[in-house]
Amino acid sequence: MTIKEEQDNIIEEFSFFSDWDEKYEHIIQMGKDLPLIDPKYKTDENLIRGCQSRVWLHADYNNGKIYFTADSDAVITKGLVGMVVRVLSGQTPRDIANADIYFIDEIGLKSHLSITRSNGLLSMLKQMKMYGVAYQAKEI
16 A cells, blocks of 8 residues: 555544544554564664654665554554554655655644644654665665
């Protein structure tokens, strides 16, 4: 599935919920569905800077695609990282680096996050895009 298709699926899923309590429950469930990160990757090097909560992000490059695993010590934040992992994991470095991430605005998430959580989400996306750039450079 492409990045656009994953984002469109998330937008569609969120359209079924009538209020933000239900949407937050869905975000929390996405965190529960997040594939577990190997404990050996829960290191300071894999911590996302700029997040209020602790968020670990690991990238594996395999057969021309990047696969992300992540974890957080906060349930909402784990759901947020789960969403971006769902959108970007399994994509090519070029597609990740050049991705237009629009689902966050489309589902109204940005206006329902605290400033610190919003900054943390942007930090997660920035780090994932940096992995895309780095692995793209290795392919050349």
